[in-house]
Amino acid sequence: MAMREIMYRDALREAIDEEMARNSDVFIIxxxxxxxGGSYKVTEGLLAKYxxxxxxDTPIAEAGMIGVGVGAAIAGxxxxxxxxxxxxxxxxxxxxxxxxxxxxxxxxxNGRVPFVMRTQGGAGGGVAAQHSQSLEALFYxxxxxxxxxxxxxxxxxxxxxxxxxxxxxVMFLEHKHLYMTKGLVPDGEHIIEFGKADIKRPGKDVTLIxxxxxxxxxxxxxxxxxAQGIDAExxxxxxxxxxDKKTILESVAKTKRAVIVQExxxxxxxxxxxxxxxxxxxxxxxxxxxxxxxxxxIPIPFNLTLEKASVPQKHDVVAAARRxxxxxxxxxxxx
Amino acid sequence: xxxxxxxxxxxxxxxxxxxxxxxxxxxxxxxxxxxxxRQGLIRGYFHPYLGQEGIATxxxxxxxxxxxxxSTHRGHGHCIAWGADVKRMVxxxxxxxxxxCKGYGGSMHIADISVxxxxxxxxxxxxxxxxxxAALASQIRGSDAITVTFTSDGGSNNGTFLESLNLAAxxxxxxxxxxxxxxxxxxxxxxxxxxxxxxxxxxxxIGVPSFQVDGNDPIAVHDLxxxxxxxxxxxxxxxxxxxxxxxxxxxHVNDPGxxxxxxxxxxxxxxxxxxxARTALLEMxxxxxxxxxxxxxxxxxxxxxxxxxxxxSAEVTPEAFREFVVGY
Ligand SMILES: Cc1ncc(C[n+]2csc(CCOP(=O)(O)OP(=O)(O)O)c2C)c(N)n1
Ligand SMILES: [Mg+2]
Numbered sequence: 256m257a258m259r260e261i262m263y264r265d266a267l268r269e270a271i272d273e274e275m276a277r278n279s280d281v282f283i284i285x286x287x288x289x290x291x292g293g294s295y296k297v298t299e300g301l302l303a304k305y306x307x308x309x310x311x312d313t314p315i316a317e318a319g320m321i322g323v324g325v326g327a328a329i330a331g332x333x334x335x336x337x338x339x340x341x342x343x344x345x346x347x348x349x350x351x352x353x354x355x356x357x358x359x360x361x362x363x364x365n366g367r368v369p370f371v372m373r374t375q376g377g378a379g380g381g382v383a384a385q386h387s388q389s390l391e392a393l394f395y396x397x398x399x400x401x402x403x404x405x406x407x408x409x410x411x412x413x414x415x416x417x418x419x420x421x422x423x424x425v426m427f428l429e430h431k432h433l434y435m436t437k438g439l440v441p442d443g444e445h446i447i448e449f450g451k452a453d454i455k456r457p458g459k460d461v462t463l464i465x466x467x468x469x470x471x472x473x474x475x476x477x478x479x480x481x482a483q484g485i486d487a488e489x490x491x492x493x494x495x496x497x498x499d500k501k502t503i504l505e506s507v508a509k510t511k512r513a514v515i516v517q518e519x520x521x522x523x524x525x526x527x528x529x530x531x532x533x534x535x536x537x538x539x540x541x542x543x544x545x546x547x548x549x550x551x552x553i554p555i556p557f558n559l560t561l562e563k564a565s566v567p568q569k570h571d572v573v574a575a576a577r578r579x580x581x582x583x584x585x586x587x588x589x590x
Numbered sequence: 591x592x593x594x595x596x597x598x599x600x601x602x603x604x605x606x607x608x609x610x611x612x613x614x615x616x617x618x619x620x621x622x623x624x625x626x627x628r629q630g631l632i633r634g635y636f637h638p639y640l641g642q643e644g645i646a647t648x649x650x651x652x653x654x655x656x657x658x659x660x661s662t663h664r665g666h667g668h669c670i671a672w673g674a675d676v677k678r679m680v681x682x683x684x685x686x687x688x689x690x691c692k693g694y695g696g697s698m699h700i701a702d703i704s705v706x707x708x709x710x711x712x713x714x715x716x717x718x719x720x721x722x723x724a725a726l727a728s729q730i731r732g733s734d735a736i737t738v739t740f741t742s743d744g745g746s747n748n749g750t751f752l753e754s755l756n757l758a759a760x761x762x763x764x765x766x767x768x769x770x771x772x773x774x775x776x777x778x779x780x781x782x783x784x785x786x787x788x789x790x791x792x793x794x795x796i797g798v799p800s801f802q803v804d805g806n807d808p809i810a811v812h813d814l815x816x817x818x819x820x821x822x823x824x825x826x827x828x829x830x831x832x833x834x835x836x837x838x839x840x841x842h843v844n845d846p847g848x849x850x851x852x853x854x855x856x857x858x859x860x861x862x863x864x865x866x867a868r869t870a871l872l873e874m875x876x877x878x879x880x881x882x883x884x885x886x887x888x889x890x891x892x893x894x895x896x897x898x899x900x901x902x903s904a905e906v907t908p909e910a911f912r913e914f915v916v917g918y
Contacts, residue, residue, distance in 0.1 A: 282730050308730055314760070319719050319753025326723020329708055330658060332730060334723070350750075353713050354720065360914045361699040362709065363692030363906075398916065497916055 258439040266408035266440050267297045267373075267429070270415035271335065275305050278333060281419055282309040284320055285337030285373075294339055295375065295434045321347030321372060325355045325424070328370035333419055341376035341390050341428060348393075355424035356399030367422040373415075375429040377468050377518060378566045384554035387562070389467075389519035394426040395495050395528070401425045401449060402495040406470035408438040410493050413447030421449070430468040452499035454506070458488035461576050462506040464529060465516040466491055469567065473516050476572035487576055495525055500532060507533055511542040512579040518566050521549035543579035548572055601809060606867075606875035607885070609651055609808050613643040613867040615889050616667040619676060622893050623666070623683065627843050632683045636697050639667035641806075641838035644863030645770050646671035648811025649738055649831075652819055658706040658724040658737040660717035662770075663698050665710030668740050672707050674700070680896040686903035693906055706735075714775075715748030717741060718767060722754040725763035725828070736764040736822050738815075744775030746789050752796070758828040759798050765828035766818045767793070770805060773834075776841045777849045793830030805833030806863045809870055835863075 261269075275281045282305075283298060289312045292299030302310040313320045317338060324336035338344045344351065351372070358366045378387040394402045401423050405411040411429070418425040455470055456477050465473040470491050477487040490506050492499055507513045513533055515526040526547045533545050550566045577583050601609075620638045627636050639646070642664070650659065650671035661668040669679060674690070682689025682700055690700045701709025708724055711717045721739030728735040745751060746769050758765040769789050773780045780787050793800030799821055803814045811833055818829035836858035840847025871877045 280727075280731070311761070314753075314756065316753035316757065318750050319722075319757055322716070322719025322750055323723040323726055323754060323757055326660070326708065326720035327727040327730075328723070329703065329720060330706075330724035330727040331703075332727035334727075349713055349716060350719060354711075354716055358701075358709075361691060361695040362701045362703070363690070363694045364913065365691070366701055366703045366709070398914075401916075 257442040263408045264434040266412035270412045274419040281333040283335040284311045317346035322350040328368045335371045338374035341374045368424045370424045373427045377430040378555045383557040387555035404467040409440045449494040450497035452492045452502035456489040458486040460486045461512040462510045469516045476569045513545045514575045516548045520552045548575045603875040606871040610867040610871040612647040613864045616643040636843045637664040642835045644808035645805045645833045648808040649815045652815035660708040660721035660739040661710040677896040681900040684900040688903040715745035719754035722758045725765040738766045743771045764822040769832045790832035800830040802832045805835035806861045
């Protein structure tokens, strides 16, 4: 298949553009997304192409705009609500958690909510504690939501197009550091179903499970491990809900060792849940305890050194992989 | 802006009959429903609409097919006024598979998307953004459908009240927000919740045509809603309506409502919306007492049938409900 190399943000724009062209029920609202084209340039050009009815700026009213999106979805339209930072989605949690997530069941399955909230998270921009969080675990915990975390332009496009064709509320969580990253995207119609993990790097010695911006970090770690003679497999679930348990378990059954890498702080995180699944299903196949590399349990500080120390870095992943492979001599406790 | 003068054209008998039927049906549903609750046949919360029937009745009579409504935790009256099937409502309260939500929702979640009923809501105030969303969907689709959200004095203090009404205003949406100001949020008086108790003024502050009406007068509510509908269809929406009213009892079936002053309760019971609908049908509509009696008997029988139907219905099984589980 013919491929083009484009940026993550362009891939997202293509997905929205194609789906807006295909279905007049798709529309997008958000802060500064119309004339200005959005803070991440994802919506550039859409106003000119689709007009002010379907591409609208909103005031700073996150609870209101998320709620309005949910209401429009209940009424059968296909809204995309862009929230500048996932941190700001917290203002709309009632609409997400009590309305969007529950409506289908509360109506006995008669009501559906094809609502897509696009937003971005992650640390590393020097934007401090209220603009740096990775909050997927909050959404992951709530039955009724779908949670999507694309790591590449190809996944971003394919998953967003799928999100705009299915019937349940989707938390589409992008990463602020991925917008300008490049990758190959297939020409033509490109759709990726939810619940299908992608093996970003095949390997046989250890399984590294990661998503979103931890994929570049983990792939870099895998390269370093390769130089050390360790062949790591990198599995990207791409959607956390639904989770492709099968692909994860097949990989770990093969390598017998797993490291889960998550940018979010460790406590109550998705990594812990994936870890519990692996140990429950594969306990007797494992050659080492499943290990989690996660952010520290603190708000993200502004200071660059501290910011970096708060979230997993390449060397943390390398060290964890070596640990589950018992590749280093055992250190005796210093204290 | 306050209540506009009663429209010069007297309402037709057909309209008056429709209004009486609806108001009376709500009254029967709630009084009989409370009995079922007390018999232990209904679980959970049951917030009666007794005393407020004039609002849902008057508003919905001014809407048409294709429009949308969104409701509150006190939502039975809105459903009935929107034309819901009493059988499926009772079945829902009795947690049966034949209910509107197959027993998954109960009293606070009855919805019927197929006819534009976006549903009751267990979260006070939540229907306002949802209703604005439906109005936005209509505008994007080029439809002139109108969405009415019923909210409450309590709901008017939720932040999304301002956020979403403002969105409706900047986008000129066909949206009518009806505040049912029954002057209490559970036991908290409106005077304790806000310094300005004329809640319609909140709309004026953001450029929304806003009105106040006696919510216990179904005809006045209807007339005002028709004007609001006309404003919307002329592209001058949204519109805010504050309908003043009072509950006939406590907040829910198990709340004795001791905090409601007796004289005030007596005052509002003397302005009973169902009585006023009946009187209007008799006096303005020229109906005979036998006609009224026949309507009342018909509605009572309809409710009895609904109870029989619901009792005989099955419940969703724990096997079937796994369709909603999204696991790994
Ligand atoms: C967000 C939220 N807060 C609190 C409650 C609990 N609660 C249910 S009804 C109610 C009072 C509501 O009063 P009002 O909004 O005026 O409506 P009314 O009951 O008078 O119809 C409260 C506090 C709730 N359901 N939702
Ligand atoms: Mg109240």
